[in-house]
Amino acid sequence: MSVSREISGHLPYLRRFARALVGTREGGDAFVMATLEAIVGDPQKLQENEDLRISLYKCFLRVWGSAPVNLRSAPAGGLEDDGARRNLDGISLRPRVAFLLHALEGFDLEQVADTLDVSERDAAALIDAANAEIADQIATEVLIIEDEPLIAHDLRSIVEELGHSVVGMARTHREAVAAIETVQPGLILADIQLADGSSGLDAVNEILGALSTPVIFVTAYPERFLTGAPPEPAFLVTKPFSVESLKAIISQALFFNRRSHKREA
Incomplete structure (x- = not known):
């Protein structure tokens, strides 16, 4: 080959x-x-x-x-803008790179070390540093758009474990659009294929016409949406997802979202 x-x-x-x-x-x-x-x-x-x-x-x-x-x-x-840059500054660049290689791309510690030309001990320290900084990230409200109950439950559990709150659960395009009439989430997690046969991409595009918020798409077929040809998501996690991969994507989406806001008590 x-x-x-x-x-x-x-x-x-x-x-x-x-x-x-x-x-x-x-x-x-x-x-x-x-x-x-x-x-x-x-x-x-x-x-x-x-x-x-x-x-x-x-x-x-x-x-x-x-x-x-x-x-x-x-x-x-x-x-x-400067607001987005300040969010980026919330976590050091090198730990963030190590964390993404490990959690999102599935590199083991040896591969992370090799990619960054550091020792495995240093690679582990970088990942630990990223985890510590992510733990201090501002919490936000999350809308979940997912038609499979077990996956929706897993998403909710992980989101809440990270300190965020789930303010809505939708299974269809119509439910997703209706949800933002009562809540304004700081983050959306959306499946691409919904229960009514509609597209999660279409539902989110309609929502973003009225609301500016980061979106993470969840799909079993990421290669179909990462071809370089629009429309495509900026943030995408693969089914079946791990806690670490979802954590990585959520943290990155919120880093770059100048409108992410602290959850009210």
Whole structure:
């Protein structure tokens, strides 16, 4: 199999990682495109003696790290204002990268260490630091749009375990739209295929016409929605999801949401 074909199998997940790291679909995809252009220009950037996935993520992180985003600016589609940047500053960049590699992308400790060129002990310390900072994150109200009762229950349990409150549960497009008439959630978790056969993407797009809030989509088929062609979600978690992967995505979505607000007592 050619390297280009092997890389193509990793691209949907690199896009997911990039979008979570940058905070937007457009910004994340811009960095992925820049990474691919760098590899085309110099194939040696992919180390032949390394695992291809690790080498690809290393190359991406070099491209991302060389951009002015670390100096509080971003490419087109990146951070929008000082409020969003202050949210980003709430957690150190390196621990956040380590945490996303581990929790979202499923890298084990050795792979995280290899990707970041640190020892396994340092990688573990970075992940622990991210967990500690995430634990201090401001709580918010969450609307869950999910038609499978067991999954909805699991989502609710994880959300509440993270200190957030669930203010609505919807199973259909109509219920989801009706829910925001009485609540204004600071975060939405939405399945893509709903009980009435409608699209969670369509329901959320209608909701976002009246409300500005971050959205995390939940799907068993992430590769279908990470092709680089719109419309696509910026934040996406894969079924079956782990506590850590959902935690990673929720924390990132709230980092970049200038409207996330503290839950009232």
